[in-house]
Amino acid sequence: MQPTTKHVEAEVRVLNSHGLHMRPVTEFVVMAGKFSSKIQVANGKQVVDGKSPMDLMLLGATHGTVLRLIAEGDDAEGAVAALSKLFEERFHVE
Amino acid sequence: MPLKRGIGVSSGVVVGTAFVLDTEEARISKRLIRPERAADETAIVERAFEAARAEVVEEREQFAARAGSELADIFGFHEHWLADQKPRHEIISLIEQKRYSAAYAISVFMRRYRRRFAEMSSPYLQERAKDVQDIERRLLFHAGAETRIGVEELEEPVIIVAHDLTPSQIVKLEGSKNLLGFVTDLGGSTSHTAIIASGLGVPAVVGLEDVTRQVSTGDTLVVDGLHGVVIINPDPPQLVEYNAQAAHQRTVRAALAELRDLAAETKDGHRIELLGNIEFPSEVTHCLEKGAMGIGLFRSEYLFMQQDEPPTEEEQYEAYREAALAVGDKPLVIRTMDLGGDKIPNANWEVEKNPFLGLRSIRYSLQHLGMFRPQLRAILRASAHGDVRVMFPLISRIMELRQAKFVLSLVAEELEEEGYEFTQKIPIGVMVETPAAAICAKELARECDFLSIGTNDLIQYTLAVDRTNERVAQLYTPADPSILRLIHGIIRDTHKLDVTLSMCGEMAGDPFFTILLLGMGLKTLSMAAGNIPRVKKIIRSISMDDAERVKRRVLSFETEREVLNYLRDETRKVWEEA
DSSP states (O other), X not given: XXXXXXXXXXXXXXXXXXXXXXXXXXXXXXXXXXXXXXXXXXXTTEEEETTOHHHHHHTOOOTTOEEEEEEXXXXXXXXXXXXXXXXXXXXXXX | OOEEEOEEEEOOEEEEEEEEOOOSSOOOSOOBOOGGGHHHHHHHHHHHHHHHHHHHHHHHHHHHHHHOHHHHHHHHHHHHHHHOHHHHHHHHHHHHHHOBOHHHHHHHHXXXXXXXXXXXXXXXXXXXXXXXXXXXXXXXXXXXXXSOOOTTOOOSOEEEEESOOOHHHHHHHHHTTOEEEEEESSOOTTSHHHHHHHHHTXXXXXXXXXXXXXXXXXXXXXXXXXXXXXXXXXXXXXXXXXXXXXXXXXXXXXXXXXXXXXXXXXXTOOBOEEEEEESSGGGHHHHHHTTOSSEEEEEOTHHHHSSSSOOOHHHHHHHHHHHHHHHTTSEEEEEOOOOBTTTSTXXXXXXXXXXXXXXXXXHHHHHOHHHHHHHHHHHHHHGGGSEXXXXXXXXXXXXXXXXXXXXXXXXXXXXXXXXXXXXXXXXXXXXXXSHHHHHTHHHHHHTSSEEEEOHHHHHHHHHTOOTTOTTTGGGOOTTOHHHHHHHHHHHHHHTTSSOEEEEOSHHHHOHHHHHHHHHHTOOEEEEEGGGHHHHHHHHHTOOHHHHHHHHHHHXXXXXXXXXXXXXXXXXXXXXXXX
16 A cells, blocks of 8 residues: 655734744755655745755745745655644744 | 935946955955855854854953953854854755855855944934944954955955945956946045046946945945935835836947947048046056047046055066057057145145145155156156157246256156167157146147146146035035136147147046037047946047037036036937937
8 A cells, every 4th residue: 555645725914023034944954854754834835855954044034934834655644734833833944 | 125325436337246345353265165065164153153152251361350240241142143043044045045054154144244233213222233243353363264355256246335345356257357336435536546436437326425334235225426325225116117227328328339340420420539537457457448539538546545655666667568559550648647645645844824735746756856867767668668658747838848858857867878769759748737837738739749728737727616516515526617718729729730739537428528529629538447438439429510610608607507518418319228
């Protein structure tokens, strides 16, 4: 039997006062790297690769921005859950 | 698309590709590679990323203890950024698709990436551009970027974007025939850069403050040198509009170029001598290409501004000789040093409250024979190679002229004893740029071979205006009735004497004044090369009767405004493109 490929999405809000800057991006990328699923982050129409620090910095997500996490793969659920938690915890920065 | 306003210093519209001159430490020696090298350059990129990453990891460990967690964060980010496959893939595709060298591809990519940060809404995020710069430097270092990109190495037509450009850089760039225009962060309307740009007829906008941060090599730029406008990556309607303007200008310019070998003669056969003004010997060719019949003003100052010491006699001789050989059998007027002590290297100079009215130019030269004599020796020696003439600046009394002539005769005797070849009776001229010289032009004319009206300084001294002082710069104008009357007086006073009168200030090259100057009786005009075709066009479109009629009318006006409006109308009547 084929393992099911899941597609999971969730909305998250950027709580950090300086927005999604270097430290949050680094944390995000480290966490995302632990999962095998493809991970994307969307800011409105802009959709970028969640495992690329370069792309994430370019999202220019400021304080209060609502982003969409999109994960696709076996561990999609776990990925989205873990990453959402990071946002809630302000990436342990502030 | 971003529209920036700066100071337009050289009119003309051009649409083209930007080429940013690197201002940071790393320099890239080669931009393009042969296709066979792509694999090697790709490997350089991969290694650069790995090396940079390893370096970051090491530094983080070293500094973490001392510098605290914030620095560790930064390095952490850099490390992950460098581990990201995306940047290197983008850079590698630049190598494969555009044949960029590794270092150049890194530079182009990183600049574009950095620029995206400038567009972000949060100042904090905008600041992150600096981090990117850090990573860029690291990568470039590991990619072997070293020597400064040659200013001469323009391989295709581009618009140069630079923090600042020296006059000699501009001349070199223009020599490559690929300089469409240039824009800089620094610079003002009367800087040397401005003069050279308009002399070369290259559209330029300066004083943009931060254009080097906002433009990347490869961007499309619109440069409007008349209005001081620069547009980065114009949208389609803008492109259409500006391309049309540029095309129209090219047509006009081509039509003017056809005048090159035609005489500068009025419709009723009066010949006018059109000469060129230059700062460097390398500009002579350009002047001749534009139809100059010689050089009416070779400013020698650059020789004094290039190094820490004043130039030696040999260095000056080489420069004057080069110019003389380039001019061939046409006249070459070399003006002696026209600087104040503040600009002369090693001058042992004391601060003056009023340098403009102080010890400069001929006054300085006459008090520093140790510098004046070598210059005169060099000019005399150069006269063996062509029709060289010497001109003294800022003369304000007949005694000054006599003293200068005396020193010249001493120097001539020396050279003769030493066995040098030179023109014994070298023509001697005086720049009429002080009110005193203008008023006593007749007396001066009796003791020299030619006079040249230097309107730039003459206007400043007469109207008592410093044109570089923004508060009063608008008071500077060649069209003031007092100036016109003064010039007319000089022409009348010297008319019957055995002296050639010319004008070499900016006014001589301004097409709106051509009809008037001819009507007043001027027969020789010296100007920046770029202005020669236009002025010739006007000359060929009028008769002397027209010119005299215009002169009579203009001399009756009381205000600058009336003068300018009238001259513009009259000029456009004979040439609508003026």
